[in-house]
Amino acid sequence: MLHKPAAPTGKDPSSAFKARLGVWMFAVYALIYIGFVAINIADPLAMERTVFAGLNLAVVYGMGLILVALVLALIYDRICSVRERLLASKEGRN
Amino acid sequence: MAITVFLFFVASVLGLSFWLARRTTSASAYYAAGGTIHWSVNGIAFAGDYLSAASFLGICGMIATAGYDGFLYSIGYLAGWIVALFIVAEPMKRLGKYTFTDALDAKFDSRGIKLAAAISTLIVSIFYLIPQMVGAGVLVEPLLGIPHAWGVIMVGAIVITIVATAGMTSTTYVQFIKGALLVIFSLALVIAVLVRGFNPAPDQGGKVPFVEPAVLQATLAGDAVLPLDSTFAVLENAAVKQARFVRLAGPAGEGWWHVEEGDDGRVTLTQAQWEAKSADGTHVINGAPASPENKFRQVGNLVRVAGRTGDAALSGPAGPLEYLSLMSDKETVVRRWKDVSFTAEDGAKVKVIYPQETPGNRVMRPGLKFKVEGTPLEKLDFISLMLALFFGTAALPHILIRYYTVPSPTSARKSTIVAIAAIGAFYVLTLYMGLGAMTSGVVNPLDNNMSAPLLARSFGELLFAVISAIAFSTVLGTVSGLIIAASGAVAHDLMDRYAGRNMNEAQKVHAGKVAAFAVGILAIVLGILFKGMNVSFLVGLAFAVAASANLPAILMMLFWKRTTAKGITAGITVGILSSVGLILFSPSLYEKYGLDPSTAPFPLDNPGVISIPLSFLALIMVSLLTTRTTTGVEH
Known part of the structure; x- marks a missing residue:
């Protein structure tokens, strides 16, 4: 099985939709990331403030950026999978 | 035992590589594992590729010495995967075959793009290879007792053997195993750290006695420092980088002490660690001849835990939130160690390592390394780093080639999500490992890269051996991936496609292996x-070089219809030249050259904030000047 050439990929009717969705979700995450950098630059002491369960803003925001990345990734995959199935079944009927 | 476990682990990795290598005969199998890897395996292999020496050794080491600033790397590295998932993953898979250059050139079939992208792949791979090799040398030094240079040569030789005999298939499965083991054993280490809790006098499980630095009170008479204890006499004064030191002769011999003047006018002298190297070859550490037994003590501990000292500060097992909360307390005080070098009055080269107390609230927010409260230039350096980390991941050649090992764009997407989950989990653990090292007396004051493995050693030799073996194979795996990416750039992009040598499958694989050998030696x-x-x-x-050279080209090729081949070539070329050029003239490299960093012509350490926009600008301007028709022919 390991001797096959790199697999050719067929036409993907949902690619334009996925690209648009990807750009929007990227923009959402980029804004959250910019917020983190901006607070550090504009008001570094704000990062010391305790905001949750004894944790300061730096820890909560930093860990949050990691967690939000995973949550957005799962949402993106779910929406893309639904769209791919939908378009595949439409093509199947045609 | 540590050496046995380590050698067994490395031998297993090599055995697996050679076994899988027997199946690699075609160029497709060598460069892209035949495009048949399952997305879940590829996702963990992504983690194996990505969690390199930088993540495990570098980030933990930086957190252990600079606190939260090291964790900024974790945040930035992970955020970069969002760019990879949302923007790059599926299009790269759809457009490419073996290399990133294939994808970039798919719409244009331009010799300029092939040349520029291949050179960019080579340069980024080599920039990325340097820290991996440094990490390898650092790892084997304490484990096998061999010098740094031999460690580097050993890794190079093993990796060249792996790559020259195997290719992407074996690299993928080795990365899969290594990525999974790294996350599992890092979790085990973090659990051990939390169960141990805080101890202001860490003794590494009773194995290494804790040494509290001695303190003397003194007065100032003019510029002269006078210890109140008359059994001490001042032999020499030194002032370096706004810090002041005195060499004292006392009942236990002579040594260097750090001078601190409090707001109340009281002067405190704190005993430092020091070494002196004389022109006649004498090398003294802490007053005795340097030897494998007499070297710098490992350092790092808490002076107070939430205001408590002594036995009252023993926290016992701490939960994950409680651990971070106690560390962030402004009444918690961390003892970190800084180093300075200068020439003594007798001409000896002296290095002094002295303690510095930092409150927990300061350690647990950015600012100790990256001066976010500093000058506008220092703030710009911070922005530059965060920008490079965010945009660098999706432009790394050894990450991009992994998209060609899966069968479809959907698999590319799903494997990226598995990677985000595994890598994200690991990066959360880095904060605990780094802080664990910072407070457990395990930081090597001369080289913080070994902090995580040395933290493991404080829990026992077995954990140390396993963690070191995983870290070592981390280096092996990442270096293998990088060398395959670099050899693909030479054999497939440059020789086959750019030079038009039309090589057959066997010739392509052979050329790739020769290129791998050359890159490995470099x-x-x-x-x-x-x-x-x-x-x-x-x-x-x-990351800065990758983000500057490759990402503008990828983004504009995907999203701007007026992009032309010449525009992409210009963008890549300007990105490489500006980022590499600015790095060569940066303060950190000036320090490496032995020059005064403050005289560096480019004041930032990370060039991203200048070189990434420059690359975009060059691409856009040249594209506008060389418009193309819908068939892709340029005017």
Whole structure:
């Protein structure tokens, strides 16, 4: 099985939709990331403030950026999978 | 035992590589594992590729010495995967075959793009290889007791053997195993750290006695420091980088002490660690001849835990939130160690390592390394780093080639999500490992890269051996991936496609292996030259080069219809030249050259904030000047 050439990929009717969705979700995450950098630059002491369960803003925001990345990734995959199935079944009927 | 476990682990990795190598006969199998890897395996292999020496050794080491600033790398590295998932993953898979150049050139079939992208792949791979090799040397030094340079040569030789005999298939499965083991054993280490809790006098499980630095009170008479204890006499004064030191002769011999003047006018002298190297070859550490037994003590501990000292500060097992909360308390005080070098009055080269107390609230927010409260230039350096980390991941050649090992764009997407989950989980653990090292007396004051493995050693030799073996195979795997990417650039992009040599499958694989050998030798030399620099810092530079050279080209090719082949070529060329050029003239490299960093012509350490926009600008301007028709022919 390991001797096959790199697999050719067929036409993907949902690619334009996925690209648009990807750009929007990227923009959402980029804004959250910019917020983190901006607070550090504009008001570094704000990062010391305790905001949750004894944790300061730096820890909560930093860990949050990691967690939000995973949550957005799962949402993106779910929406893309639904769209791919939908378009595949439409093509199947045609 | 540690050496046995380590050698067994490395031998297993090599055995697996050679076994899988027997199946690699075609160029497709060599460069892209035949495009048949399952997305879940590829996702963990992504983690194996990505969690390199920089992540495990570099980030933990930087957190252990600079606190939260090291965790910024974790945040930035992970955020970069969002760009990979949302923007790059599926299009790269759809457009490419073996290499990133294939994808970039798919719409244009331009010789300029092939040449520029292949050179960019080579340069980024080599920049990324340097820290991996430095990390390898650092790892084997305490484990096998061999010098740094031999460690680098050993890794280079093993990796060249792996790559020259195997290719992407074996690299993928080795990365899969290694990525999974790294996350599992890092979790085990973090659990051990939490169960141990805080101890202001860490003794590494009773194995290494804790040494509290001695303190003397003194007065100032003019510029002269006078110890109140008359059994001490001042022999010499030194002032370096706004810090002041005195050499004292006392009942236990002579040594260097750090001078601190309090707001109340009281003067405190704190005993430092020191070494002196004389022209006649004498090398003294802490007053005795340097030897494998007499070297710098490992350092790092808490002076107070939430205001408590002594036995009252023993926290016992702490939950994950409680641990971070106690660390962040403004009544918690961390003892970190800084180093300065100067020439003594007798001409000896002296290095002094002295303690500095920092409150927990300061350690647990950015600012100790990256001066977010500093000058506008220092703030710009911070922005530059965060920008490079965010945009660098999706432009790394050894990450991009992994998209060709899966069968479809959907698999590319799903494997990226598995990677985000595994890598995200690991990066959360880095904060605990780094802080664990910072407070457990396990930081090597001369090289913080070994902090995580040395933290493991404080829990026992077995954990140390396993963690070191995983870290070592981490380096092996990442270096293998990088060398395959670099050899693909030479054999497939440059020789086959750019030079039009029309090689058959066997010739392509052979050319790739020869290229792998050459790149491997170069990596060994650079790994020896860059000894001692933090590996995560070095990777930050590789990210800046990748983000400047490759990402503007990828983004504009995908999203701007007026992009032309000449525009892409210009963008890549300007990105490489500006980022590499600015790095060569940066303060950190000036320090490496032995020059005064403040005289560096480019004031930032990370060039991303200048070189990424420059690359975009060049691409857009040249594209506008060389418009193309819908068939892709340029005017």
